[in-house]
Amino acid sequence: MLKSKQKLFLTGVFKWIIALLVAFLILFPLYWIFISSITPSGELFQRPINYLPENPTLSNYIFLLKNVGLMNKIISTVIIIGITLIVSTIVSIMAAYAFARYNSLGLNIAFLFILFSMLIPNVVTARPLYDFMRKVDLYDTYPGLIILYISQVIPFTVLILRNFVNNIPISIEEAAAIDGANFFQMIFNIVLPLLKPAIATVAITNFIICLNEFFIPLFYANNIQVLSTAITQLPLQGNMYSVPWDLVSAMGWIIILPIIIFVAVFEKQIMDGIMAGGVKA
Amino acid sequence: MKKNKSMLLIAWLLVLPALVIRGFTIIYPIFATFKISFYKVSLLRGINEFVGLQNYLDVFKDPKVLTAIQFTFIFVVVSMLLHIIFGVILALILNMDFKGRRFLRTIVLIPWAMPMVVIGMAAKWGFNNDYGLVNDFIRRFFANFELSWLIHTNTARFAVIAMDVWKDLPFFAILVLAGLQFIPNELYEAARVDGATKVQAFLKITLPLIMKNILILSIPFTMWRLASFDIVYAMTSGGPGSDTELIAYRITTEVFTNLNLGYGATLAVLLFIAMLIFSSLNLYVANKK
Numbered sequence: 001m002l003k004s005k006q007k008l009f010l011t012g013v014f015k016w017i018i019a020l021l022v023a024f025l026i027l028f029p030l031y032w033i034f035i036s037s038i039t040p041s042g043e044l045f046q047r048p049i050n051y052l053p054e055n056p057t058l059s060n061y062i063f064l065l066k067n068v069g070l071m072n073k074i075i076s077t078v079i080i081i082g083i084t085l086i087v088s089t090i091v092s093i094m095a096a097y098a099f100a101r102y103n104s105l106g107l108n109i110a111f112l113f114i115l116f117s118m119l120i121p122n123v124v125t126a127r128p129l130y131d132f133m134r135k136v137d138l139y140d141t142y143p144g145l146i147i148l149y150i151s152q153v154i155p156f157t158v159l160i161l162r163n164f165v166n167n168i169p170i171s172i173e174e175a176a177a178i179d180g181a182n183f184f185q186m187i188f189n190i191v192l193p194l195l196k197p198a199i200a201t202v203a204i205t206n207f208i209i210c211l212n213e214f215f216i217p218l219f220y221a222n223n224i225q226v227l228s229t230a231i232t233q234l235p236l237q238g239n240m241y242s243v244p245w246d247l248v249s250a251m252g253w254i255i256i257l258p259i260i261i262f263v264a265v266f267e268k269q270i271m272d273g274i275m276a277g278g279v280k281a
Numbered sequence: 282m283k284k285n286k287s288m289l290l291i292a293w294l295l296v297l298p299a300l301v302i303r304g305f306t307i308i309y310p311i312f313a314t315f316k317i318s319f320y321k322v323s324l325l326r327g328i329n330e331f332v333g334l335q336n337y338l339d340v341f342k343d344p345k346v347l348t349a350i351q352f353t354f355i356f357v358v359v360s361m362l363l364h365i366i367f368g369v370i371l372a373l374i375l376n377m378d379f380k381g382r383r384f385l386r387t388i389v390l391i392p393w394a395m396p397m398v399v400i401g402m403a404a405k406w407g408f409n410n411d412y413g414l415v416n417d418f419i420r421r422f423f424a425n426f427e428l429s430w431l432i433h434t435n436t437a438r439f440a441v442i443a444m445d446v447w448k449d450l451p452f453f454a455i456l457v458l459a460g461l462q463f464i465p466n467e468l469y470e471a472a473r474v475d476g477a478t479k480v481q482a483f484l485k486i487t488l489p490l491i492m493k494n495i496l497i498l499s500i501p502f503t504m505w506r507l508a509s510f511d512i513v514y515a516m517t518s519g520g521p522g523s524d525t526e527l528i529a530y531r532i533t534t535e536v537f538t539n540l541n542l543g544y545g546a547t548l549a550v551l552l553f554i555a556m557l558i559f560s561s562l563n564l565y566v567a568n569k570k
Contacts, residue, residue, distance in 0.1 A: 015379040022374060023388050026451070030391070032414045033403055049417045095299035102292035110300055117307045119556060121508030123529040124549040127536040128313030129306060151306040154299050183291070212396040214511045219537065228396045232515060245406045252399045256391075263390045267383070270390055274452065275459040 036249035060250035096161035164198035205273035322542035336547035349531040371454035389451040401515025460494035
């Protein structure tokens with residue numbers, strides 16, 4: 001009896017050791033970025049690294065706010081992601097519903113096109129798309145960037161939502177139609193409420209995907225900077241190293257902190273989203 | 282399924298916005314890429330002439346491209362092997378029944394949710410000889426350790442692959458975990474009754490059951506790696522020399538920096554074809570098993 005209890009205790013300890021090791025590998029680099037961001041520049045370029053900075057300072061953050069226009073970049077990011085999420089969700093729900101509920105050769109081909117287009121990496125279409133965006137004056141504009149962001153998330157969103165619509169029994173809609181509900185009443189009063197959890201899942205995952213997007217703002221914008229492009233273009237401020245680590249760490253932490261909070265709050269929905277579609281952020 | 286004509290019209294109207302947006306960003310550009318790949322276009326020298334397959338032949342004489350293809354190959358193969366091996370291990374860890382499970386699963390989501398550029402920028406400094414996290418850690422055990430990781434070919438390549446794994450392994454593991462959870466517990470109980478050890482149960486029950494799952498998972502993961510761009514852009518800019526250039530990075534350099542539009546398009550077409558072949562091959566194998 002005692003022996004099996006001991007064994008249970010030991011496996012428990014073993015599990016915790018492994019779990020803490022994994023947690024350490026992930027969290028310690030993030031901690032290092034954090035303490036770097038609050039270490040005064042003079043102490044930052046020292047070896048060995050001091051993991052408990054003696055004179056913590058917010059000067060890097062203040063510099064970002066005052067001299068690098070951090071607020072503008074945050075606002076740009078929020079505008080682009082916000083509109084992308086709203087429009088892409090609406091457009092995707094419409095398409096997903098149609099793909100799930102109607103059937104014709106043309107529609108099937110259209111669905112396959114959207115799925116297949118996921119296979120085409122950004123870099124293959126990059127230059128012609130860039131020239132086109134310039135020609136129609138969408139280069140470096142909010143509408144242009146937002147269209148590209150929306151396009152980026154459409155295939156995955158449509159795919160996931162279509163699967164969810166497929167799981168709603170069509171008999172519910174037929175019953176509503178017999179009761180005299182018109183098309184819009186049916187969508188708004190029956191389908192959308194049932195889709196709510198699925199919509200939350202894709203919106204949360206798409207938020208992360210958009211926040212991580214780098215290729216689009218890098219090549220299709222110049223003056224408009226989002227957080228992910230801004231971190232690669234911070235000024236060196238006369239330090240002699242190849243990386244403005246004081247500012248990069250602060251900027252990095254500004255991006256990482258909301259992500260950590262977001263992940264902690266929405267852990268369940270994100271897990272569902274990942275497992276439903278295998279999304280790449 | 283609803284069938285009559287007016288209903289079908291509604292369906293097309295609903296699908297239209299998604300199709301237009303997707304088509305606008307995909308169809309025209311992909312045809313344009315194919316077309317330009319048969320032209321010699323150099324914006325710098327003002328050239329624009331039809332050259333047939335010349336660009337395609339030039340690819341195999343271009344040392345920079347050959348290096349990029351070589352490293353892309355190494356990057357994809359090594360990274361995928363590490364993903365599969367450690368992904369299964371991490372999935373087993375995430376599947377452990379203990380109090381900290383939810384906490385661990387949350388932490389594991391963080392690298393997935395972080396932008397690759399942030400990781401790349403941090404890694405650029407993290408692998409710095411004097412002030413980086415990696416060497417500082419090693420020096421706690423081997424006080425005289427000195428290495429500038431990113432200026433030597435092999436260590437730079439290793440570092441790039443390591444960061445790629447750091448970011449995406451947890452994500453891969455979560456997807457393996459999804460497969461693990463479908464295995465009914467009764468199977469393990471039956472095995473235990475029959476006297477199988479835990480290792481035997483893993484080798485004879487778990488592994489065969491998740492193998493197909495892993496194979497299918499590996500398709501998108503390999504595709505993403507074939508087209509990886511952010512990591513190299515942020516971490517090494519392709520250096521030292523062009524030794525850590527991935528093919529996607531090479532393409533953007535050709536079309537946006539060197540302005541060799543035709544040649545860059547050729548590389549893009551070849552990448553696209555490689556991805557097509559790879560994905561159909563994989564689907565074929567996965568369906569067969």
